[in-house]
Amino acid sequence: MRCVRPVTEKELAEALRAAAEEGERVEVRGAGSKRRMGGPVAEADVLIETTGMAGVRQYDPRDLTVSVEAGMKWRDFCALLEENRQMAPLDPPCAETGTVGGVVAANLSGPRRRLYGAARDMVIGMSYATVDGAVAQTGGMVVKNVAGLDIHKALIGSFGTLAVITVVNFKLAPQPEKTRSYALVFDSAAELAARRDAVLSGPLQPAAMDALNPAAARLAGLDGFCLLARAGGPEALLERYDRELQGARRYEGGQEMALWRAVEEFAPSQRFVVRAGHRLSDLRAVLESAPGACVSRAGTGVSWLGFDSAGEAEQWMSDASHAAWSRLLEWSDGPAGVYWPDPGPELEWMRKIKSAFDPSGILNPGRLYGRI
Amino acid sequence: MPDWKQELIRIVGERGYLDRPEDLRLYEYDGGVDKGRPEIVVFPRSAQDVSAIVKVSRRHGVPIVGRGAGTGLSGGAIARSGGILISFARMNRILEIDPFNERAVVEPGVVNLDISAAAAPYGYFFAPDPSSQRACTIGGNVAENAGGPHTLAYGVTANHVLGLEVVLPDGEILRTGGFWPDAAGYDLTGLITGSEGALCLVTKVIVRLMRKPESVETFLAIYDSVDDCATTVSEITARAITPAAVEMLDGSMLQMVEEAVHAGYPLGAAGVLLIELEGVREAVAEQAAQVRQACAACRAQEIRQARNEQERQLLWKGRKNAFGAIGRVSPFYYVHDGVVPRTKIAPTLRYIEDVSRRSGLAIGNIFHAGDGNMHPIILFDARRPGDIEKAQKAGFDILEYCVDSGGSITGEHGIGMEKIHLMDRQFSQESLEMMRRLKMTFDPARLFNPGKLLPERQPCPELRQPPVTPGGSLPC
Numbered sequence: 028m029r030c031v032r033p034v035t036e037k038e039l040a041e042a043l044r045a046a047a048e049e050g051e052r053v054e055v056r057g058a059g060s061k062r063r064m065g066g067p068v069a070e071a072d073v074l075i076e077t078t079g080m081a082g083v084r085q086y087d088p089r090d091l092t093v094s095v096e097a098g099m100k101w102r103d104f105c106a107l108l109e110e111n112r113q114m115a116p117l118d119p120p121c122a123e124t125g126t127v128g129g130v131v132a133a134n135l136s137g138p139r140r141r142l143y144g145a146a147r148d149m150v151i152g153m154s155y156a157t158v159d160g161a162v163a164q165t166g167g168m169v170v171k172n173v174a175g176l177d178i179h180k181a182l183i184g185s186f187g188t189l190a191v192i193t194v195v196n197f198k199l200a201p202q203p204e205k206t207r208s209y210a211l212v213f214d215s216a217a218e219l220a221a222r223r224d225a226v227l228s229g230p231l232q233p234a235a236m237d238a239l240n241p242a243a244a245r246l247a248g249l250d251g252f253c254l255l256a257r258a259g260g261p262e263a264l265l266e267r268y269d270r271e272l273q274g275a276r277r278y279e280g281g282q283e284m285a286l287w288r289a290v291e292e293f294a295p296s297q298r299f300v301v302r303a304g305h306r307l308s309d310l311r312a313v314l315e316s317a318p319g320a321c322v323s324r325a326g327t328g329v330s331w332l333g334f335d336s337a338g339e340a341e342q343w344m345s346d347a348s349h350a351a352w353s354r355l356l357e358w359s360d361g362p363a364g365v366y367w368p369d370p371g372p373e374l375e376w377m378r379k380i381k382s383a384f385d386p387s388g389i390l391n392p393g394r395l396y397g398r399i
Numbered sequence: 400m401p402d403w404k405q406e407l408i409r410i411v412g413e414r415g416y417l418d419r420p421e422d423l424r425l426y427e428y429d430g431g432v433d434k435g436r437p438e439i440v441v442f443p444r445s446a447q448d449v450s451a452i453v454k455v456s457r458r459h460g461v462p463i464v465g466r467g468a469g470t471g472l473s474g475g476a477i478a479r480s481g482g483i484l485i486s487f488a489r490m491n492r493i494l495e496i497d498p499f500n501e502r503a504v505v506e507p508g509v510v511n512l513d514i515s516a517a518a519a520p521y522g523y524f525f526a527p528d529p530s531s532q533r534a535c536t537i538g539g540n541v542a543e544n545a546g547g548p549h550t551l552a553y554g555v556t557a558n559h560v561l562g563l564e565v566v567l568p569d570g571e572i573l574r575t576g577g578f579w580p581d582a583a584g585y586d587l588t589g590l591i592t593g594s595e596g597a598l599c600l601v602t603k604v605i606v607r608l609m610r611k612p613e614s615v616e617t618f619l620a621i622y623d624s625v626d627d628c629a630t631t632v633s634e635i636t637a638r639a640i641t642p643a644a645v646e647m648l649d650g651s652m653l654q655m656v657e658e659a660v661h662a663g664y665p666l667g668a669a670g671v672l673l674i675e676l677e678g679v680r681e682a683v684a685e686q687a688a689q690v691r692q693a694c695a696a697c698r699a700q701e702i703r704q705a706r707n708e709q710e711r712q713l714l715w716k717g718r719k720n721a722f723g724a725i726g727r728v729s730p731f732y733y734v735h736d737g738v739v740p741r742t743k744i745a746p747t748l749r750y751i752e753d754v755s756r757r758s759g760l761a762i763g764n765i766f767h768a769g770d771g772n773m774h775p776i777i778l779f780d781a782r783r784p785g786d787i788e789k790a791q792k793a794g795f796d797i798l799e800y801c802v803d804s805g806g807s808i809t810g811e812h813g814i815g816m817e818k819i820h821l822m823d824r825q826f827s828q829e830s831l832e833m834m835r836r837l838k839m840t841f842d843p844a845r846l847f848n849p850g851k852l853l854p855e856r857q858p859c860p861e862l863r864q865p866p867v868t869p870g871g872s873l874p875c
């Protein structure tokens with residue numbers, strides 16, 4: 028397979044156009060950290076890597092916005108924002124190796140999704156290269172903007188199947204003055220869910236609210252059903268958390284970072300991972316249904332369940348089909364039969380959009396769980 | 400009566416349509432300045448009705464335009480090419496309020512504020528709050544991706560819509576997204592939100608409900624320089640504070656608003672900031688101290704703090720009813736919606752002042768300063784020859800300045816028919832081409848809201864001219 032590593036958008040667009048003209052299939056990736064995610068690329072003739080484009084396009088911290096090239100490492104991106112005590116708090120897995128473009132193309136988010144949202148809430152614009160060899164823009168560099176169709180919404184989570192994301196513009200958040208995290212331990216999923224309900228319906232609105240079953244808790248050095256919360260703000264606010272979450276184990280500084288790193292990297296640490304979408308009220312049922320480790324974004328309604336084999340994962344997805352949960356074999360260590368069992372009627376329209384962007388289907392064939 | 404009209408009447412019934420000229424006149428405008436008369440207004444009661452209506456439109460090649468309350472400011476809900484205007488006034492049920500799962504399911508004709516009212520007993524609210532929230536509907540909010548003062552902290556409509564039921568141009572009823580976020584695949588819900596009725600018609604919306612904050616503090620910071628007022632916005636950002644809202648009113652607006660609303664705004668000031676903090680008590684207290692320091696550092700003459708809910712409501716009454724107040728002073732006005740990076744607010748205000756001087760028209764400013772969303776309000780008199788053209792030119796000059804400053808021609812009002820000729824100022828031809836391709840994927844017959852949002856490839860001379868038949872405007 029030929030490998031191309033363009034250093035400009037134009038060069039990348041040209042490589043796409045050339046491949047399209049030759050009828051060559053293209054694998055697109057950043058650093059390749061999420062190849063276990065989203066279903067494998069079937070077969071490709073050309074590999075295009077975005078890591079040659081890793082610059083900062085625009086960053087005035089006073090505007091609370093930033094524009095960076097897609098191949099920039101997520102870690103470097105965070106370090107850049109950190110210098111100004113700002114952040115794009117997506118907390119994605121594979122944060123050490125992954126790229127900005129990859130995080131966005133895979134629509135990754137993490138614990139603080141509860142307060143700050145996902146890529147669809149933080150990305151305000153993009154540039155992207157198409158198979159026609161064009162470089163186009165969507166959105167812009169301001170936090171409020173309703174001009175035109177928000178094509179970036181479709182590119183988020185598209186796994187490189189529509190076009191190649193070349194530049195991403197984010198709106199940023201200031202870092203809180205201090206942060207502190209809490210772990211509450213319970214004997215049962217029922218007790219955990221009840222406490223979660225009490226916190227969510229109360230005045231405290233933590234940035235993160237995750238639930239771990241005992242198998243997942245062990246990975247984070249804990250035991251039992253654990254409810255983790257992360258708070259940020261002035262000391263007076265954190266003292267309020269101390270009072271209201273009495274009995275919780277407290278984490279600060281390096282320990283706090285290590286705790287959340289373990290949670291964020293849960294999915295890549297497992298061999299096969301099913302992502303389930305569900306109502307908040309189904310938290311207990313999801314936790315109890317997990318045969319292995321399970322981490323749930325307990326304030327969002329998305330959970331990740333680990334399995335040792337594709338067969339077990341598929342079995343769980345089939346068993347859970349009676350529940351009104353969305354199910355997706357998101358991470359896999361090897362081939363599986365079905366990655367996305369019930370895509371629903373939206374899929375037909377996704378395929379039409381795919382045809383509009385990539386009529387010959389040369390971009391990342393097989394990605395998006397083999398459905399596009 | 401043409402066949403297609405008769406077919407429509409069979410769907411919606413004798414009491415489900417309007418087509419007398421005197422009735423149609425009421426539907427030829429929205430809150431903006433443009434006009435266009437539909438040939439019939441239909442009032443469906445269900446998604447099935449909408450689907451059947453859309454199929455008639457398709458079969459006969461008749462354009463179709465959705466309409467909520469008609470409060471939009473860019474001509475989005477106007478039947479520019481005649482045809483069918485589909486009003487969602489009778490699809491106005493709140494289907495579900497589920498505070499436990501932080502969701503509400505509503506029909507498109509539900510009034511924005513009614514969602515918050517229905518959620519209030521449980522301690523929840525719906526965050527997007529356009530100034531017209533007492534009248535505007537959620538369907539229109541989704542179509543235009545509406546904003547409002549509090550979107551500074553909470554985000555715009557797109558950030559609060561999780562799922563949709565829509566009717567596509569072929570009549571198919573499709574559900575997108577759902578009760579929980581982050582579904583696999585392309586985000587159709589996100590793509591449709593803000594698509595101005597050009598891709599589909601929304602028949603049901605699943606929205607996020609948010610917990611009401613424990614504490615709210617509202618400040619009025621008074622300045623004798625507009626520059627100082629604008630600089631405060633950056634100063635607040637530098638102090639890592641994210642207020643729920645930062646609104647600015649300049650001196651001329653203060654005067655107009657105060658005379659009409661009696662909100663207690665100072666009359667002699669050059670400008671004021673209305674700043675609101677929301678959240679947990681301890682966090683708000685800390686931020687309040689910071690906001691006071693930020694305002695003082697930028698030479699605020701006085702900082703008032705609402706002492707109770709009544710005082711708070713009064714301060715907001717001035718802001719939210721500002722547009723009505725203008726009507727007392729000027730028979731006609733034209734409001735724009737450009738956005739600039741936060742650090743460019745002061746130069747943009749100076750530019751607007753220049754435009755005012757050059758055009759000889761008074762321009763007031765009342766806008767969402769926290770996110771750089773300008774609302775210059777150009778006062779004119781349509782009865783005076785040449786005034787309309789001057790007002791239009793002034794508006795478009797300001798929007799071009801916004802684009803050149805790295806901003807956008809619209810932050811929350813939409814492109815509609817008003818700004819369609821400015822799209823190629825903001826986007827390259829390649830970018831517009833991809834948008835058109837997407838539009839054609841959904842609506843190959845181009846019957847959904849034609850002449851809006853996207854300029855034609857080879858614009859016909861008629862469309863190159865900004866379409867205008869100015870009149871008074873309603874609140875944004």
